[in-house]
Amino acid sequence: MTETGVPAIQIQDLSKQYRRYSMAGISTIKDLFVKGFLGRERVARDTFWALRNVTLAVPEGRTIGLIGPNGSGKSTLLKLITGILKPTAGSISVNGRISALIELGAGFHPEFTGRENVYLNGAMLGMSKAEISDRFDEIVGFAELEEFIDAPVKTYSSGMYMRLGFAVAVAVEPDVLLVDEILAVGDESFQHKCLRRINEIQNRGRTILFVSHDLSKVEKLCHMVAWLDHGTLRMAGEPQAVIDAYLADVDRADERALRAVNKATEHQRWGTREVEITGVRMLDARGEERAIFDSGEPVVIEIAYRADRRVEDPVFGIGLFRSDGLQCYGSNTDIDGVTLPYVEGEGTVRFVADGLDLLAGEYLLDCAVHRRDHHPYDYHVRLYRFAVRSEIKDSGVFRPAHRWEDRR
Amino acid sequence: MASGVPATLREIIRFRDLVTALVVRELKMRYRGSVLGFVWSFLNPLLLMLVYALVFSFFSRHQIENYTVFVLTGLLPWLWFSLGLSHSVGSIVSGGPLIKKIVFPVEILPLVAVLSNLANYLLSLPILLLFYLVGGVTLTAWALFLPVLVVVQFVFMTGLCLILASINVYLKDVEQVLGNVLTLTFFLTPILYPASLIPDRFRVLLYVNPLAPLFEAYRNILFEGRAPAWEGLAGLGLLSLVVLAAGFFTLNRLRDAFAEEV
Structure with a gap:
């Protein structure tokens, strides 16, 4: 696992095209099955490239920041790495167990208690019941929810909900952790706590891929930064250099946007x-x-x-x-x-x-x-x-x- | 990603704790907030049985001894079948928010619908037993054959559910049509009546309906206390395996785009 030289995440010529399928050209029940569902060539109506020919290697134990404007393909890339989405072309290989913080508390059921949801959510993230039981106290302790763990989560404040979601997700102890913008939410003290936990995970030699709009956080946390723009990789390397280039590029665009808001x-x-x-x-x-x-x-x-x-x-x-x-x-x-x-x-x-x-x-x-x-x-x-x-x-x-x- | 039945089964086994947790959630959810709670899982089939028993003793000339017990024997596995299918057909679509955010084997969703309704069936068996005692129907050793029927029905249903739930992602019409098809199937399958009651010119229906031998068998081993008709049952057993394979095939073919479609 600590073999050097083997990238934790290897992305090769990765492309992702989103499609909307149309039912044109399908007129019989037989067509429906042969072409429509089971066929490999489906009739695509609108297509849109979310990612194009992205090649990137993340060495093991490093933290890489992913930056870029909205719609540049950051979340798509994250979902491709987790396996939620499948690439249209190219390949991804991930070395080790992966956990994604894409949305905290995804899969929580409001009617159930915090305790029940910890087990359910943990199971969804691939933990066994025994693993969850082992870490249960740690999870609840981190989330600071000892008193409320047996109350239904619908009675939780959004902060409590996030804390519990984060606590479960990091309890998975992944080899590769993907973090999508979640640190932008929650109160200040919770954010600090999350950052500390992410630092701990870094120190344990895990690989982290970190998506954020908060460039100062990216610069503080990451060993390298990749900048995505309209689905292509514009630049990857030293955080300072990439962020500077990115800022120089977005300044003009941002100026326009901010002024538009002022007028509106x-x-x-x-x-x-x-x-x-x-x-x-x-x-x-x-x-x-x-x-x-x-x-x-x-x-x-x-x-x-x-x-x-x-x-x-x-x-x-x-x-x-x-x-x-x-x-x-x-x-x-x-x-x-x-x-x-x-x-x-x-x-x-x-x-x-x-x-x-x-x-x-x-x-x-x-x-x-x-x-x-x-x-x-x-x-x-x-x-x-x-x-x-x-x-x-x-x-x-x-x-x-x-x-x-x-x-x- | 690895596909094929063995890999898929391994995935399901790896996530068995999730399956258990989801089935328990399903069962808890269903009756949470109702006063009678879990009693409803017994009460519902009983009320339904009462309706059919009433209607049929009024309209049917055929007098079946112990008709209420007769109906209940077939009605309980039917409820498992029909509720299992209705719950699972939309399960992948309604699981959309999860599928988009968490990586887990999607087949778990229809499977959970089948399993939670199976749990309901098994939990209602003591009630059936009670009716047998009150009605004076004695069970024979053939009742021990029940697990085999349950397994056959489980395999058959799981296959069907995988196919229906996958296709429903692309063609929501499946969900709409299913209710009507189930109602029709209910009346075409010997559940409220014995197969022997079907007039000769309609007997072909018995041979094309794969559920007919199953429900006959349920009654054979429980109500009548005798051996089931082996040929029909063996045929269904084989068909179940084919349907299950078709289910995994369909799902594996379609699954890649689920996260984009739901």
Whole structure:
């Protein structure tokens, strides 16, 4: 099992075509059986290549990250490796027992208790009753469900459900573990716990294939990374190199997508519109509209307004929120001691930041114009999205401009 | 992936704990939430028997001694047969969410439907025994032959179920047609009446219906306490093996695309 040189997963010229079969050309009962069901040549109506000529070898004991945009074939590849789907062409060989975390708690029955579901789910994942009994306490302990294990799972919170699903799936002790995006769900402490368990599995020399959109997690966990794009393997190798190339490629696409979202949202807006915010743009140092910024980069938030009648002494404000709702910053012209005597007709107000020192992540932007006594003219709440990108793996909310000094 | 009957059987054996767990789940599920719970698995066939006994003692001129016991003897294995088929035909389709996410031998799903209904049949045997005692029908040593009949019916049903459940993935019409075919088969098979009651010009029905010798045999060994008609039974035994092989063949041919189709 620890033979070196033998890949744990060997994928050779793998292609997968999805088809919808049509009943055209089948007119008799005999045709139905000969051509329709048992025949090898079925009449395909629409075809679509989910994967094309993918060749990849994962050495034993390594962790490989699979990245790529939605619909690039990551999940298809995972299902082909598990054997849930069959390849259209090419081959896959997997060395050892395989377990897939594709959906936690798949096969749980809501009416049954946690205990019954552990046995049932474990059996589905290929464990014998004796194996499950041996590991039962460990499973329940990991899931932190000692008190609830005899309650029906329909009474569980979604977090409890996930914990139990994860606990059963990793109890299989596979040689090859496939993980599909599951760490994106659950609360923070559960995610940490899962990551720790995955680290343990790594340390035991198991092979892991890890699918995620969370590039920083991929970079932290994986020894190598493969990037899929529209069903083909664009690049595979060192995590840093592949992720950089991937980011450079998706930036342009993401910018477009984020801006489309900005244009499309029209909800969460209130106010009398005596002064109306007609547009909000985020600009970089060169005055170009952007939706993704590097941490620390200068940013201008430009608020365009229109006031049909003269309005005295308006206050313009902005708020920056992390996508989980945490307010990172908020201010307005009043707080900052800036007075706009009046507005009339069209114009713009700019919030100019010399450096946006937020950490990498997705953010939402509020813009508002109101009277000094907070009578609302126009509030745009969480209507604008932007992302901050950073190569540095620091943690928290913001990065104060700083340096380290060694004073010996 | 390895196909062929031996490999398939090995897979099923490897997952035997899953089969057991699913059968137990099936049995628990069926009556969970009803007040009488498991009693229903006895009560249902009894009520059905009562209906047929009533109807037939009104309309049939033929007077069969101990008719209720007579009917019950055939009705119980029939319920196993018909419920087993109806439950398994859609089992692969309704197991779709599992098939897409977990790798396990799909044949387990129809098999579980056959087995859980077999369990119901076996559990209802004590009731049958009770009726025999009350009705004054004495069992002979031929009753010990029952396991053989159960095995034959099991093999035959499993084969049929594999074929129907596989095809139903592509052609949902199978599920719709099955109910009607079962009703027709019920009346064409000597369950409510003895084979001897069939007029000569319709006797051909007995020979083309593979279930006829089986249900005759159930009554022969239990109700009448004598040897079954060997030729018919041997024929069915052979046919069962053929059907089972056909079942695995159909399933293995179609299984590769199940995860995409369900």
